[in-house]
Amino acid sequence: MEQNDNITRLAHDLSRSRKAIALTGAGISVESGIPDFRSAGGLWSRYDPMEYAHIDGFRRDPVKIWNMLREIIQVIEGARPNSAHKALAELERMGILSSVITQNVDGLHQAAGSRRVIEFHGTNRFLVCLSCGFRAETAAFDTQNEVPRCPSCGAVLKPDVVFFGEPIPADAMREAFEEARRADLVLVIGTSAVVFPASDIPSIAKEHSARVVEINLEETSLTGTIADYLIKGPAGQILPQVVSTLKTLRNGES
Ligand code: APR
Numbered sequence: 001m002e003q004n005d006n007i008t009r010l011a012h013d014l015s016r017s018r019k020a021i022a023l024t025g026a027g028i029s030v031e032s033g034i035p036d037f038r039s040a041g042g043l044w045s046r047y048d049p050m051e052y053a054h055i056d057g058f059r060r061d062p063v064k065i066w067n068m069l070r071e072i073i074q075v076i077e078g079a080r081p082n083s084a085h086k087a088l089a090e091l092e093r094m095g096i097l098s099s100v101i102t103q104n105v106d107g108l109h110q111a112a113g114s115r116r117v118i119e120f121h122g123t124n125r126f127l128v129c130l131s132c133g134f135r136a137e138t139a140a141f142d143t144q145n146e147v148p149r150c151p152s153c154g155a156v157l158k159p160d161v162v163f164f165g166e167p168i169p170a171d172a173m174r175e176a177f178e179e180a181r182r183a184d185l186v187l188v189i190g191t192s193a194v195v196f197p198a199s200d201i202p203s204i205a206k207e208h209s210a211r212v213v214e215i216n217l218e219e220t221s222l223t224g225t226i227a228d229y230l231i232k233g234p235a236g237q238i239l240p241q242v243v244s245t246l247k248t249l250r251n252g253e254s
Helices: 002-016 026-032 055-060 062-077 083-093 108-112 170-182 198-207 235-253
Strands: 020-024 097-102 117-119 122-128 135-137 158-161 185-189 211-216 229-232
Touching: 002 185, 002 211, 002 229, 002 235, 020 083, 020 198, 026 083, 026 108, 026 235, 055 062, 062 122, 062 158, 083 097, 083 108, 083 185, 083 235, 097 170, 117 170, 170 198, 185 198, 198 211, 211 235
Parallel strands: 020 097, 020 185, 097 117, 185 211, 211 229
Antiparallel strands: 122 135, 122 158
């Protein structure tokens, strides 16, 4: 019963919101077949992130890191947006959601139709050269059968995603923090909220009087502290129910 009450509560919060934003993590893409990082069986249970997802490790042995990257790219290429991504795109179309700040690099929010997406950890859609700055679409390379090399200088290319030890893209950081300061409602969806500075976004919004609502399978460090309430369950089931409840409210009000 509590979940249904909180779904109705969130629909009311969204209908009253002047500026709602979403912060999403790997959990929103799990129902698209992309494993998250820290749940049981997640990517970091098979690869040590400090060895495989740190920029120093990539510089030291890029070919080894590509053994993991190849697996991630293959999974992402086969993934399609799920009903959670589509629900957020619908909230944007309804004029309710101002932006999605995502930690994900899978491009599924854009594929679902979201237009204002801030890619806080970069994107798998492009490869970059750390030596000469060359940048090109990942699709232009056969990453499943060969380690992609820069056509200009021959260095091993790297996905344009933020590795540990790398800075957040300046534009993404500035835009995301500006959105957080101006939001009056933040949906925190499918993130364990343990990686800084993305994990600061809900706190910044809260400091500016925003309501913070989590949608997650389990509690996180935000639950009962920064978050006003948690709707516990799969985002792919919860968000469509929130949208349909919101539409009913709006029809009732109009
Ligand atoms: N619906 C809602 N939440 C879910 C679902 C689901 N179907 N499946 C999993 N979750 C939740 C998990 O309970 C967990 O809290 O999603 C969260 C995923 O947490 P992580 O695996 O830590 O992913 P994320 O928070 O995005 O990680 C942040 O860490 O490794 C870096 O750069 C990487 O962007 C990533 C960052």
